[in-house]
Amino acid sequence: MRATDVKDVTVRVPGSCGELLQGWHAGGPFLVTCPIARYTTVRASVTLSGFVGLGEKSRRALQLYLRGADIEKLPFGMRLTSELPRGKGMASSSADIAAVLAAASHALGQPLAPEAILRLAVQVEPTDAVFMPGIVCLNQVTGRVQRTYRSLSYPQLTIFDTGGTVDTAACHAEAMGQEAHPWEPLLAALAQGERRLAEAATQSARWNQAILPKDAFEALLQEARACGALGLVAAHSGTVIGVIWPSQLAHDAIAYRSAKLAQQFPELECLGISLMRSGGIEIL
Numbered sequence: 196m197r198a199t200d201v202k203d204v205t206v207r208v209p210g211s212c213g214e215l216l217q218g219w220h221a222g223g224p225f226l227v228t229c230p231i232a233r234y235t236t237v238r239a240s241v242t243l244s245g246f247v248g249l250g251e252k253s254r255r256a257l258q259l260y261l262r263g264a265d266i267e268k269l270p271f272g273m274r275l276t277s278e279l280p281r282g283k284g285m286a287s288s289s290a291d292i293a294a295v296l297a298a299a300s301h302a303l304g305q306p307l308a309p310e311a312i313l314r315l316a317v318q319v320e321p322t323d324a325v326f327m328p329g330i331v332c333l334n335q336v337t338g339r340v341q342r343t344y345r346s347l348s349y350p351q352l353t354i355f356d357t358g359g360t361v362d363t364a365a366c367h368a369e370a371m372g373q374e375a376h377p378w379e380p381l382l383a384a385l386a387q388g389e390r391r392l393a394e395a396a397t398q399s400a401r402w403n404q405a406i407l408p409k410d411a412f413e414a415l416l417q418e419a420r421a422c423g424a425l426g427l428v429a430a431h432s433g434t435v436i437g438v439i440w441p442s443q444l445a446h447d448a449i450a451y452r453s454a455k456l457a458q459q460f461p462e463l464e465c466l467g468i469s470l471m472r473s474g475g476i477e478i479l
Contacts, residue, residue, distance in 0.1 A: 201241050201271050205479040206298040207234040208326045209472060210279035211286035212352050212437035213430030215330070215385060215392070216399040220378040225341060227332045227385065228286075229396075229428055229437075230325040230474040231352065235277040235290035239302035243272030250275075253291040256319050260296055260307070263315075271302055280466075282360025284433015286323040292316045293326035297476045309476060313338045328475045332382065342382070348389035349473070351446070352428065352437035353453040354466040357409045361433050376402050393425035393439040400429035400436070409436060411460055418459055422452040435466070 209230040217226040246254065253275065261269070275295065279287035293312050300307040307315075309327045316322040317338035324331050330344040381395040397416065404412060409429065416427050419438045428437040438456065440449050449468055457465040 200304070201239075202302050202304060203238075203240040203242070204298055204301045205236065205238045206294050206301065207236040207477050207479060208290040208294040208297070209234055209286075209474060210277075210290050211284075211323055211325050212354050212469065212471070213284050213428055213433060213435055214323065214399075215396045215428060216332070216378065216381055217431035218378060218399065218402060219375050223334050224321075224336055225332055225378075226323065226335050226431070227344075227382070228323060228325050228327070228330050228474055230286075230330070230472050231354075231469040232472050233278040233285070233469055235275065235279060235287065235294045236479075237273055237275045237294040237298040239271050239273045239298040241271045243274055246273050246275075248275035248277075249273065249295060250288070250291060252288045252319050253295040256292040256315050257295055257299060259315050259318055260299065264305075266303075269299060269303075273298060280356075282362070282433070283356060283435050284361065284430020285435060286325045288320060289316060289323040290325055292319060292322075293476060297326070297478075301478060310340075312476075313340075325474045326476050329473050330385070331474065344386055347385060348392055348442065349471045350389050350393070350425070350442055351440045351444075351449055351468055351470050353440070353449065353456070353468050355411075355415065355436050355438070355456075355460070355463040356466055357411060357434045357436065357463060359434055361407070361430075389439075389442055390425055393428075396428040396439065397426035399431070400427055403429060403431045407432065409434075411463060412436065415456070415460060415463070418456060422455065424452075436463075
């Protein structure tokens with residue numbers, strides 16, 4: 196391919212605030228995505244040289260793609276920037292991989308479908324499929340999508356970091372074969388309005404305390420509910436917790452109550468307010 200045939204493209208993929216649900220069900224691991232309006236952005240252009248900002252995992256995924264497409268060398272450079280901190284359970288690696296693969300394939304004029312990106316991504320690591328449209332329930336190890344939610348409530352979340360970092364792949368390995376819980380009612384509850392969604396996410400996060408405990412979880416839940424929150428969503432293999440707010444609450448009211456919670460829990464770092472959203476790949 197000649198450089199003149201290359202398209203200059205910019206792609207962004209959302210990160211996450213943990214997972215709405217995650218555990219062991221029907222003989223295998225699963226998670227339900229929780230995409231948010233914070234992004235990894237990748238630009239591919241002949242005006243760029245090298246691969247700036249790409250981490251080890253996104254480079255490995257890119258090599259898998261190039262090998263499968265029988266492409267020896269890309270005729271353009273790439274630059275990756277991200278709003279997502281590493282090792283926190285905010286799908287930074289999954290967003291990076293998806294954005295790199297989407298940008299490279301679009302620049303070559305042969306865009307990969309999200310399903311193809313998922314098949315490549317799971318060869319690198321257990322994958323949070325924030326790049327799949329809607330909200331998806333999937334086996335994060337094999338990449339098999341089990342169900343898709345197209346019209347859920349998308350509440351605002353205040354994100355708190357409990358500190359430190361977590362090796363996501365190692366955490367997934369430790370959780371393999373964990374105790375099975377009654378997941379079907381929670382999977383159904385996600386589509387039954389924001390209050391039921393929050394209840395399901397809170398229960399999943401509670402069950403996960405036995406695997407990756409967050410010391411402030413119960414106290415934060417109590418105080419958040421006292422402030423009018425619906426519940427909590429957690430990174431099951433990370434360090435963040437999201438406070439789920441009702442949709443009728445104005446942003447200013449959420450900001451005020453979030454600041455109050457931050458004062459009550461000085462050991463937690465408030466990472467701000469973000470809107471939960473549908474997953475997907477956006478071409479800018």
